[in-house]
Amino acid sequence: MKTIVVVGGGITGLTTMHYLSKLMVEQNVEARLVVVERNNYLGGKIHSEHEGGFIMETGADSIVARHPGVLELVKELEFEQELVYNETGISYIHTNNELHAIPAGSTFGIPMSVESLMASTLISEEGKQRALEDLQLPNKNFTKESSIGQFLEYFLGEEIVRKQIAPVLAGVYSGDLYQLSLNSTLPYLVDYKNEYGSIIKGFEANREQFDKAANKKFISFKTGLSALIDRLEQTLTTVEFKKNTAIQAVHKRGEKYDVVLDHETIAADVVVLATPNQTVRAVLQDPVIDEQLEKFTNASALTMYVGFDVADSVLPADGTGFIVSHHSDLVCNASTWTSRKWKHTSAEGNLLVRLFYKNINPRYEQLAAMTDEELTQVALEDIKLSLGIEAEPTVVKVTKWIDKMPRYDLAHNEALGVVVRELAQRYPNVLLAGCSYFGVGIGACIQNGKKTADQILSKII
Numbered sequence: 001m002k003t004i005v006v007v008g009g010g011i012t013g014l015t016t017m018h019y020l021s022k023l024m025v026e027q028n029v030e031a032r033l034v035v036v037e038r039n040n041y042l043g044g045k046i047h048s049e050h051e052g053g054f055i056m057e058t059g060a061d062s063i064v065a066r067h068p069g070v071l072e073l074v075k076e077l078e079f080e081q082e083l084v085y086n087e088t089g090i091s092y093i094h095t096n097n098e099l100h101a102i103p104a105g106s107t108f109g110i111p112m113s114v115e116s117l118m119a120s121t122l123i124s125e126e127g128k129q130r131a132l133e134d135l136q137l138p139n140k141n142f143t144k145e146s147s148i149g150q151f152l153e154y155f156l157g158e159e160i161v162r163k164q165i166a167p168v169l170a171g172v173y174s175g176d177l178y179q180l181s182l183n184s185t186l187p188y189l190v191d192y193k194n195e196y197g198s199i200i201k202g203f204e205a206n207r208e209q210f211d212k213a214a215n216k217k218f219i220s221f222k223t224g225l226s227a228l229i230d231r232l233e234q235t236l237t238t239v240e241f242k243k244n245t246a247i248q249a250v251h252k253r254g255e256k257y258d259v260v261l262d263h264e265t266i267a268a269d270v271v272v273l274a275t276p277n278q279t280v281r282a283v284l285q286d287p288v289i290d291e292q293l294e295k296f297t298n299a300s301a302l303t304m305y306v307g308f309d310v311a312d313s314v315l316p317a318d319g320t321g322f323i324v325s326h327h328s329d330l331v332c333n334a335s336t337w338t339s340r341k342w343k344h345t346s347a348e349g350n351l352l353v354r355l356f357y358k359n360i361n362p363r364y365e366q367l368a369a370m371t372d373e374e375l376t377q378v379a380l381e382d383i384k385l386s387l388g389i390e391a392e393p394t395v396v397k398v399t400k401w402i403d404k405m406p407r408y409d410l411a412h413n414e415a416l417g418v419v420v421r422e423l424a425q426r427y428p429n430v431l432l433a434g435c436s437y438f439g440v441g442i443g444a445c446i447q448n449g450k451k452t453a454d455q456i457l458s459k460i461i
Contacts, residue, residue: 002031002460005259005266007247007283008274009037010044011442012434014232015073015449016272016456017239022076023457031460033239034266036259040244042233045404045435046442048224052395053347054339055224056305059401060442061336061354062086062218063225067443069450070219077231079221084344086218092322093122093167094386097329099322102168107210108186109168110152111160112203120164122325127159134200139193147410148185149177155199167323170360171334173440175299175407184408222344247275250283252427270429270456274449276404277436284430289422295415296436299405300359302367304379305338307395308351312339314389315351322386331367332382333358351389355379372398406436429459 004020006013013035024031041047045059063070065085074080092099093109102109105116117131134155142151148169153161166177173185182190192202203210221227233241248260250271259266273280277296284290321336332355339346339353346352357367357378367375376396383389416437423430431452432438438448 002269003034003267004031004270004272004456004460005034005036005268006272006274006433007036007259007279008044008272008434009035009039009042009241009243010274010434010445011046011229012445012449012452013037013044013272013274014042014229014236015446016274016433016452017236018073018076018232019450019453020456021236021238023453027457027461029457029461031269033236034242034268035236035239036242036245036247036261038244038246042241042243043226043229045401046225046229048226049397050224051397052307053350054305054307054352054395055342055345056338056352056354056395056397057225058303058397058399060225061338061342062220063442065217065219067441067447069446070443073446074219074228077228077235079228079231082221082223082227082231084220084222084342086220086341087320087343089318089320089340090316091320092316093164093325094322094328094330095122095163095325096327097385099316099319099386102164102323106164107203108172109160109165110156110189110203111200112207112210114200117160117200120160122164123160127157127163130157131160131200133157135198138197139190142182142190142193144183144187144190145181145410145413146190147178148180148182148189151182151189152177152199155193163325167325171323171356171358173408175409176360179409181408181410181413184412220342220344224345247279247283249285250427250430255429257427257430270431270459272431272433272452272456274433274452275436276434277406278403280432280436284427286426289419289426292415292419292422295411297407297409298403299407300364300368300400300402301405302357302375303399303401304355304357304375305395305397306353306355306376306379306383306393307346308353308389308391309394310351310389310391312337312346312349312351315340315387330382330385331361331363331378332356333361335382335386350394352395353383353387355382368400368402372396406440408440431455 047058103120111117196202251258320341323334334356336354
């Protein structure tokens, strides 16, 4: 009987096993299935903590509902009754120490109509007229491999990119827009420009699909995102889980692979490395492949939850949070008003705020060196300045993601193609998976798990 080892018990590794188990039943295939996880819990960057009547997510706080395969997986797990959807409301940009609503009818701050552009309070009349040049400027040079920052600035102008679009997109993709490709962010923008002659007109022509997705577009679960991880573990009855176990190396031995763990070595026919890129480099220790793996980069961030014995109703009406732009005295890069956006996270309806401090922050190095107590004071000052709240917190949760947030820069896709080809030649049954390589969102990880399961099956039958 063949042995498949998945290293990494995050969402990618677990969905790989979920879909592989289904395929094996359908194809009447037997194999030993093993998941290796260094933590004493599964889920990786998905981890919910409960304290003081609040639910706090140390990593991702939700899943994009419309991503292919997300609701399909929930249904397969018979878990629909546990779903919760986000509350809809206004997102703001904090600039000049004021909150300005991100204009209705925009996506990632990009106007989907001339009306949306003109309604913006974030950019000047001159900036709006410059953005209208998108309606006439032809695309002669930009492709999906081009920088999204350069693309948007060329057609819409520097002001709207700097003041309205960059704060939103940088918050989503954790990087410099001028170092991120269109292909790894919003590739359809090139299609819109080429097909309709204008980014804005392209959005107008496809407005219906964005309007449908605008409301209730994120999901979580009644007891937090970890509930999905727990459900997967519960249903994977034929899988051996080796938690609190670190991988040391993977060695090729004939047609098999020795997976060297803390206290044992497993002889595997197929190995899936659904781990951070740093771990893959450490366990393979192959100079040829490492030359490409070192090209993948990561971002860092500090996130903080602060909960109060104060009613959530103190927040601005219909607001769900803000992103910080230029000319603000706030230190944070963004804030989600969690108890407003996710009612299930606050049992008593009290205020729960999440703040983000990213490595693009000019004070990041100073912040990263601070103690949790010092960071708490920074967060409380940000909350006071942005919301006028000076109450003492009842709960504070600090999480530090240091070099653990994959960043898809312009070199990513080319390096990935080389790595996949080299692996296929040098380690035919070792597969890469996960957010370091194939998409950072939970939905992308689920899809990657499904594709990885197909690859595994083709190798064992």
